Amino acid sequence: xxxxxxxxxxxxxxxxxxxxxxxxxxxxxxxxxxxxxxxxxxxxxxxxxxxxxxxxxxxxxxxxxxxxxxxxxxxxxxxxxxxxxxxxxxxxxxxxxxxxxxxxxxxxxxxxxxxxxxxxxxxxxxxxxxxxxxxxxxxxxxxxxxxxxxxxxxxxxxxxxxxxxxxxxxxxxxxxxxxxxxxxxxxxxxxxxxxxxxxxxxxxxxxxxxxxxxxxxxxxxxxxxxxxxxxxxxxxxxxxxxxxxxxxxxxxxxxxxxxxxxxxxxxxxxxxxxxxxxxxxxxxxxxxxx
Amino acid sequence: xxxxxxxxxxxxxxxxxxxxxxxxxxxxxxxxxxxxxxxxxxxxxxxxxxxxxxxxxxxxxxxxxxxxxxxxxxxxxxxxxxxxxxxxxxxxxxxxxxxxxxxxxxxxxxxxxxxxxxxxxxxxxxxxxxxxxxxxxxxxxxxxxxxxxxxxxxxxxxxxxxxxxxxxxxxxxxxxxxxxxxxxxxxxxxxxxxxxxxxxxxxxxxxxxxxxxxxxxxxxxxxxxxxxxxxxxxxxxxxxxxxxxxxxxxxxxxxxxxxxxxxxxxxxxxxxxxxxxxxxxxxxxxxxxxxxxxxxxxxxxxxxxxxxxxxxxxxxxxxxxxxxxxxxxxxxxxxxxxxxxxxxxxxxxx
Numbered sequence: 001x002x003x004x005x006x007x008x009x010x011x012x013x014x015x016x017x018x019x020x021x022x023x024x025x026x027x028x029x030x031x032x033x034x035x036x037x038x039x040x041x042x043x044x045x046x047x048x049x050x051x052x053x054x055x056x057x058x059x060x061x062x063x064x065x066x067x068x069x070x071x072x073x074x075x076x077x078x079x080x081x082x083x084x085x086x087x088x089x090x091x092x093x094x095x096x097x098x099x100x101x102x103x104x105x106x107x108x109x110x111x112x113x114x115x116x117x118x119x120x121x122x123x124x125x126x127x128x129x130x131x132x133x134x135x136x137x138x139x140x141x142x143x144x145x146x147x148x149x150x151x152x153x154x155x156x157x158x159x160x161x162x163x164x165x166x167x168x169x170x171x172x173x174x175x176x177x178x179x180x181x182x183x184x185x186x187x188x189x190x191x192x193x194x195x196x197x198x199x200x201x202x203x204x205x206x207x208x209x210x211x212x213x214x215x216x217x218x219x220x221x222x223x224x225x226x227x228x229x230x231x232x233x234x235x236x237x238x239x240x241x242x243x244x245x246x247x248x249x250x251x252x253x254x255x256x257x258x259x260x261x262x263x264x265x266x267x268x269x270x271x272x273x274x275x276x277x278x279x280x281x282x283x284x285x286x287x288x289x290x
Numbered sequence: 291x292x293x294x295x296x297x298x299x300x301x302x303x304x305x306x307x308x309x310x311x312x313x314x315x316x317x318x319x320x321x322x323x324x325x326x327x328x329x330x331x332x333x334x335x336x337x338x339x340x341x342x343x344x345x346x347x348x349x350x351x352x353x354x355x356x357x358x359x360x361x362x363x364x365x366x367x368x369x370x371x372x373x374x375x376x377x378x379x380x381x382x383x384x385x386x387x388x389x390x391x392x393x394x395x396x397x398x399x400x401x402x403x404x405x406x407x408x409x410x411x412x413x414x415x416x417x418x419x420x421x422x423x424x425x426x427x428x429x430x431x432x433x434x435x436x437x438x439x440x441x442x443x444x445x446x447x448x449x450x451x452x453x454x455x456x457x458x459x460x461x462x463x464x465x466x467x468x469x470x471x472x473x474x475x476x477x478x479x480x481x482x483x484x485x486x487x488x489x490x491x492x493x494x495x496x497x498x499x500x501x502x503x504x505x506x507x508x509x510x511x512x513x514x515x516x517x518x519x520x521x522x523x524x525x526x527x528x529x530x531x532x533x534x535x536x537x538x539x540x541x542x543x544x545x546x547x548x549x550x551x552x553x554x555x556x557x558x559x560x561x562x563x564x565x566x567x568x569x570x571x572x573x574x575x576x577x578x579x580x581x582x583x584x585x586x587x588x589x590x591x592x593x594x595x596x597x598x599x600x601x602x603x604x605x606x607x608x609x610x611x612x613x614x615x616x617x618x619x620x621x622x623x624x625x626x627x628x629x630x631x632x633x634x635x636x637x638x639x640x
Contacts, residue, residue: 037400087594093400094347098535099593101528105586113572113580221525225411232404262419269408269415273393276405280396 004137005258011134013247013254015143018150019209020246023223024230025157025239026201032237033174033194035093039100040080041202042224043107048073048203049210049219050111053120062125062211069207070200077199081192104220112217119216146208153204154243170194233275235282244283245272304453311445318441325445327553329509332452334533334545335459336502341531342539343463344495345475347403349527350390350410354383354500356522357413358507363430363517364423372435376451376508383504384497386413391493407524414522429518432511448509455502460542462498471495532589538601547600555588556581 027041051072055065084099128142161167173180173190181187206219213219230249234241249268256264275283307324314321333355340348358379365375390409397405417424424430438444462468473481474488482488511517520526529552537548563578577583596602 031400035400037404084590091597094403095593095597097400097403098347098531099590101531102586102590102593105528105582106590109580109583109586113576113583225408225524228404229408229411232401232408236400236404265415266412266419269412273409273412276408277393280393280405281401 004135006255007135007137008139009254009258010251011137011139011143013251015146015212016254017246017250018147019205020226020230020250021150021243022153022205022208023202024227024234024242024246025154026198026205027227028231028234028237028239028242029157029201030195030198031231033170034085034191036085036096036100037093037228037231037236038080038195038198039097039224040084040104040107041198041227042220042222043104043111044073044077044199044202044220045206045209045223045227046111046215046217046220047076047107048206049122049215050115050206051203052207052210053122053215056122056210062123066204066207070203073203073206074196074200077196078192080199081195085195086188086191104224108217108220111220115217117217119214121214122210124211142211146212149204149208153201158239229269229272232282233272235279235284238282238284241282241284245275248272248275308446308449311442311449314440314442321441321445323553323557325441325448325513326510327550328445328449328452329506329513330530330533330549330553331546332455332509333503333506333530334537334549335456335542336499336506337530338534338539338542338545339459339463339495339499339502341534342544343468343471343475344492346398346492347531348406348496348499349403349524349531350406350408351499351503351530352522352524352526353390353410353413354387354503355507355510355526355530356417356517356519357382357386358504359511359517359521360417360424360430360507361504362508362511363432366433372438372512376505379504379508380501381504383507384501386504387497387500388493390500391496394496395489395493407527410522410527411524414519414524417519417522424519427518429516429520432515432517434512434515438512444513448513451505451509455505459498459502463542467491467494532585535597536589536592536599538599540598541601544599544601551600552585555585559584 023041023045026044027038030036030038030041048069051069052062052065055068056062059065080100080103084103085096088096088099124142128140128145130141131138132141132144133139159167161171169180169185170190170193172183173185173187174194177187180190209219226249230245231242233249234243234245249272252268252271253264256267260267307328310316311321311324333351337348337351340346340351361379361382362372362375365378366372370378390406393409394402394405418426420426421428434444438447463471470481470486471491473484474486474491478488507521510521533548533552534545535548536551537546538544559581560578562574565574565578567574592599596606598605
């Protein structure tokens with residue numbers, strides 16, 4: 001096992017982690033806001049990839065697809081919030097969780113009805129088709145771009161939440177909705193906005209993943225496993241936990257490939273299960289009863 | 291219907307089902323449909339132990355069903371007789387549930403749902419990668435003893451086992467310990483302060499549920515004569531949730547109704563594949579394979595409009611009918627539900 005191969009796997013893991021971070025951040029944002037674990041998040045990721053494919057083939061421009069697909073999925077997110085979350089606001093959050101499961105089933109089959117069961121390849125954007133060298137390791141430039149995009153998105157989100165007025169309002173509603181309402185904040189609108197934003201992040205992850213993994217109908221139900229794993233292992237609602245858990249699971253899957261071969265998935269998921277044995281509420285969830 | 295009339299009609303339905311299976315009435319298709327409903331009924335009722343009686347959502351019951359299903363071919367490789375393999379499925383289910391409940395001991399609510407989901411996925415990932423042991427994607431063939439080879443005989447055998455298991459579950463739920471579990475659902479802190487060890491009761495409920503799911507899984511793999519890691523995937527856990535909630539989680543027999551509806555509806559929609567009709571430009575045949583769409587929609591509507599499931603709808607209709615017969619004077623009374631407060635079925639714990 002050479003240094004080069006380790007570095008290569010590490011960088012591959014880093015780019016996979018970036019996709020996980022983007023998707024899981026959306027999930028954890030929605031959870032932090034309305035305490036609902038959104039089961040449709042996986043199919044929203046898939047929808048993002050499909051819209052990305054659609055726009056990229058229609059216009060031949062990947063960057064346009066990258067901008068347009070999250071907007072479309074954000075609008076679908078608003079529709080989901082209005083049908084599955086808002087009308088059930090008086091009921092238990094677990095009922096909302098189950099309702100989103102029903103909606104996820106419907107959307108996944110709708111994708112299959114419209115696009116069929118085939119998988120579609122998405123071409124790499126020409127600007128990042130080449131490779132970049134790190135310490136004599138040639139690495140696909142597109143994966144570097146994914147890492148950069150994820151870091152950028154995290155910073156932008158952090159700035160939005162901590163430095164802007166909109167962010168302050170979002171944090172206020174998430175911490176004390178009743179007080180925020182008394183301060184004449186339209187909590188319903190803020191919830192919808194956050195849900196749309198979280199959905200758009202899932203779609204962004206989907207579009208970015210499309211050129212690497214291509215686009216296929218079961219991509220959502222595969223990713224939701226990872227996303228649930230990541231947000232709960234990190235501690236539901238915790239952003240740094242989400243990032244840390246994404247890194248652990250992606251690197252365990254990638255670096256583990258060198259150590260245990262095809263069992264690297266087992267290693268990654270067992271590592272996460274071990275996290276729950278030690279921290280039942282996730283790494284940054286503390287010991288509180290969820 | 292008085293209690294006696296209800297017992298009598300249940301008994302008649304049971305005998306009719308048993309005779310139908312024994313003589314393979316209605317052909318091979320009806321027998322296979324009835325057998326599947328019988329086996330999945332056990333799974334749904336044992337699932338409801340956790341969902342309806344303990345008040346937690348488990349999204350990982352495919353793990354117990356699946357290890358039970360794998361127990362039959364794996365133990366058969368070691369020359370275990372079929373009967374013992376069924377017991378093995380039960381033990382496997384119980385052991386996996388016990389291991390999970392150690393991790394779940396402090397977990398409630400949303401975390402419970404996700405943690406069961408994640409832990410069951412661990413089992414799935416191990417099963418799909420450990421190809422020497424589980425056959426991976428190709429799965430394993432499952433054989434049945436010669437005297438159970440005919441579908442009718444196997445259906446009857448499954449009915450007998452499931453009946454015994456349901457009787458045991460019914461007894462467990464209506465035992466003093468079963469009442470404690472329901473008390474824990476309604477108010478865990480109060481139950482603890484009365485002196486009950488909530489952690490032990492919760493774990494016990496989960497383990498019993500896992501054990502009976504294991505039996506159902508073992509019966510299932512011998513029924514379809516095949517098992518692959520697909521029975522461990524989370525979408526399979528989703529199916530038992532849909533069946534249980536669609537039928538009605540607030541009564542012991544509600545999940546049975548849900549299983550029957552689920553299986554019949556699934557087959558009905560799948561049979562559209564042979565249809566040549568066209569609705570709004572979409573050929574109906576194309577919708578046949580997309581039965582989860584309709585199941586998801588129905589599940590969503592039931593969650594939103596009637597959390598009591600089909601049984602709840604029956605109760606409403608019956609009440610409206612009785613009220614109509616008795617007279618308008620009494621119709622103002624609210625519909626009677628099996629338990630007082632619908633919202634208390636799942637508590638908010640945050």
